[in-house]
Amino acid sequence: MKALIEYLNSINEISSQSESALLSICSELEVKKNTDLHPIGHVCRNLYFVKNGLLRIYYLKDHIDVTESFEFENSLVARADSLFHAKPSRKAIQAIEDSNLIAINGVSLFKLYDSHPDIERLFRKVFEIAYVESVNRIESIQFHSAKERYENLLEKSPKIIRRISLKFIASYLGITQVSLSRIRADIK
Amino acid sequence: MKALIEYLNSINEISSQSESALLSICSELEVKKNTDLHPIGHVCRNLYFVKNGLLRIYYLKDHIDVTESFEFENSLVARADSLFHAKPSRKAIQAIEDSNLIAINGVSLFKLYDSHPDIERLFRKVFEIAYVESVNRIESIQFHSAKERYENLLEKSPKIIRRISLKFIASYLGITQVSLSRIRADIK
DNA sequence: CTCATTATTTAACATTTGTAAAAGGAATTC
DNA sequence: GAATTCCTTTTACAAATGTTAAATAATGAG
Numbered sequence: 001m002k003a004l005i006e007y008l009n010s011i012n013e014i015s016s017q018s019e020s021a022l023l024s025i026c027s028e029l030e031v032k033k034n035t036d037l038h039p040i041g042h043v044c045r046n047l048y049f050v051k052n053g054l055l056r057i058y059y060l061k062d063h064i065d066v067t068e069s070f071e072f073e074n075s076l077v078a079r080a081d082s083l084f085h086a087k088p089s090r091k092a093i094q095a096i097e098d099s100n101l102i103a104i105n106g107v108s109l110f111k112l113y114d115s116h117p118d119i120e121r122l123f124r125k126v127f128e129i130a131y132v133e134s135v136n137r138i139e140s141i142q143f144h145s146a147k148e149r150y151e152n153l154l155e156k157s158p159k160i161i162r163r164i165s166l167k168f169i170a171s172y173l174g175i176t177q178v179s180l181s182r183i184r185a186d187i188k
Numbered sequence: 189m190k191a192l193i194e195y196l197n198s199i200n201e202i203s204s205q206s207e208s209a210l211l212s213i214c215s216e217l218e219v220k221k222n223t224d225l226h227p228i229g230h231v232c233r234n235l236y237f238v239k240n241g242l243l244r245i246y247y248l249k250d251h252i253d254v255t256e257s258f259e260f261e262n263s264l265v266a267r268a269d270s271l272f273h274a275k276p277s278r279k280a281i282q283a284i285e286d287s288n289l290i291a292i293n294g295v296s297l298f299k300l301y302d303s304h305p306d307i308e309r310l311f312r313k314v315f316e317i318a319y320v321e322s323v324n325r326i327e328s329i330q331f332h333s334a335k336e337r338y339e340n341l342l343e344k345s346p347k348i349i350r351r352i353s354l355k356f357i358a359s360y361l362g363i364t365q366v367s368l369s370r371i372r373a374d375i376k
Numbered sequence: 377c378t379c380a381t382t383a384t385t386t387a388a389c390a391t392t393t394g395t396a397a398a399a400g401g402a403a404t405t406c
Numbered sequence: 407g408a409a410t411t412c413c414t415t416t417t418a419c420a421a422a423t424g425t426t427a428a429a430t431a432a433t434g435a436g
Contacts, residue, residue: 059327066331068323081320117305124312131319132269135256138325139247142362143254145424146393166414174330179393181415333394334423354384367423369385 001026004049004102007074011129012122021116025108031055031095038093044082046103050075053099056168059091067172069137070096070160076126078106096164146175150183189214192237192290195262199317200310209304213296219243219283226281232270234291238263241287244356247279255360257325258284258348264314266294284352334363338371 001023008014014022031037031053038044040059048055048071055071057079068091071077082089083106113120140152150173154161160169170180189211196202202210219225219241226232228247236243236259243259245267256279259265270277271294301308328340338361342349348357358368 061331064331068327068330080316080323084316084320113309117308120305120312121301121308124308124315127312127319128268128272128315131315131322132272134319134322134326135268138322138329139256141326141329142256143249143252143359144362167412171331174332176394177414178395178416182393185415353382364424365384366386366425370423373385 001028001102003051003074007049007076008122008126012118012125014116014118014122018112018116018118021112022104022109022119025105025112027103027105029101029103031099031101033095033098036092036094037101038079038089040090040092041088043086044079044089044093045106047076047078047083047106047109048093049102049104050077051100051102053095053101054097054163055093055099055101056096056164057091057093058168058171065171067168070157070164070168070172072159076130080127080130096168141174146173146179147183147186149173149175150180151187189216189290191239191262195237195264196310196314200306200313202304202306202310206300206304206306209300210292210297210307213293213300215291215293217289217291219287219289221283221286224280224282225289226267226277228278228280229276230270231274232267232277232281233294235264235266235271235294235297236281237290237292238265239288239290241283241289242285242351243281243287243289244284244352245279245281246356246359253359255356258345258352258356258360260347264318268315268318284356329362334361334367335371335374337361337363338368339375 004026005019005023008022028051037048037055038046050071050073052073054073055077057068057071057077058065059068060066071093077093079089079091079093081087082091109119109123113123140156141149144152153169153173160172166180166184167177170177173180192214193207193211196210216239225236225243226234238259238261240261242261243265245256245259245265246253247256248254259281265281267277267279267281269275270279297307297311301311328344329337332340341357341361348360354368354372355365358365361368
């Protein structure tokens with residue numbers, strides 16, 4: 001659990017008492033490659049911290065698999081809407097590499113907010129960061145050609161290109177596999 | 189200020205003591221159509237509540253004006269990244285109708301978080317809502333054709349179509365004016 | 377009201393992206 | 407290590423979107 005604590009402390013320090021309260025609602029789990037940690041249609045009941053491995057969030061658009069995001073080591077993942085409002089999610093969280101995770105139970109966490117203001121503050125900041133990132137993501141796809149989006153990704157997240165298969169990257173960029181393959185050939 | 193308080197209370201109730209603390213850091217202002225409330229390159233120092241009127245956030249991409257979002261009556265607007273981290277924003281907030289606003293000073297608000305946990309909780313929820321909305325926005329533009337994006341907008345935000353000029357809507361959807369005009373002609 | 381300006385539509389053409397199918401590579405299983 | 411399956415590239419063609427320019431339409435200023 002050390003990696004999680006370090007990660008959280010880098011965002012907002014919490015008391016050691018809060019730290020143990022938080023750890024008491026965490027559990028470790030392992031997910032094998034290609035399995036859905038959180039399937040489509042289920043209520044998301046946990047936040048997940050990726051100790052190692054790699055996850056993605058995806059959904060189906062007219063039976064086509066669309067990747068919404070990738071989640072690497074040392075990041076927190078959640079289906080926010082589903083977690084906050086206990087409603088079924090149209091999106092799944094899937095491991096695309098064998099992964100070791102820490103699950104933080106949502107309901108328990110939200111209860112801790114009442115007794116531990118520093119935990120509430122910490123997660124306020126966690127989601128503020130996520131919000132800022134998602135606004136940046138909007139900009140990166142809003143008025144850009146497929147080629148621009150790919151070059152942007154190459155620059156900002158080269159590790160995505162290295163570790164993830166083309167079919168996932170393509171829908172993440174909002175284009176088809178064929179189109180991405182073409183762009184790649186073009187750039188070389 | 190009544191509208192603001194009602195709006196905030198609908199998200200999370202706060203004590204009357206917190207309410208007056210909050211009001212003490214607010215000020216009202218009026219912005220004329222076509223003027224930048226917050227220009228590009230400036231640090232965003234306030235959150236704004238739209239009492240009436242209409243705002244948009246925009247930025248320049250290769251000298252082309254791109255609308256990131258529209259903000260109607262009864263909503264809170266901020267350039268989050270700039271506000272949270274006191275850094276200059278590449279994006280501007282502009283009035284596209286004469287508007288009456290309430291400004292909430294950022295620095296003062298963040299100070300209130302320390303003394304008023306209910307205010308911190310309130311704004312935690314404000315930004316959680318904004319986060320969920322922005323994830324939904326990503327989905328609405330990620331793997332959809334221009335026509336799908338426009339039809340989606342027609343369905344979910346008909347008021348955008350009614351009150352806002354085509355040129356702003358086009359870049360908001362990530363397409364050119366000509367393309368949007370064509371789609372409109374097509375749908376009729 | 378008229379003129380000037382700005383916004384929207386239309387047209388013709390260029391470019392990008394999608395679709396479907398086939399071929400080649402890479403990885404996995406038995 | 408052969409066979410199978412999955413992934414990526416390529417090709418040919420279709421459809422969508424961008425670009426530029428011109429024609430209308432709507433709006434606003436004097």
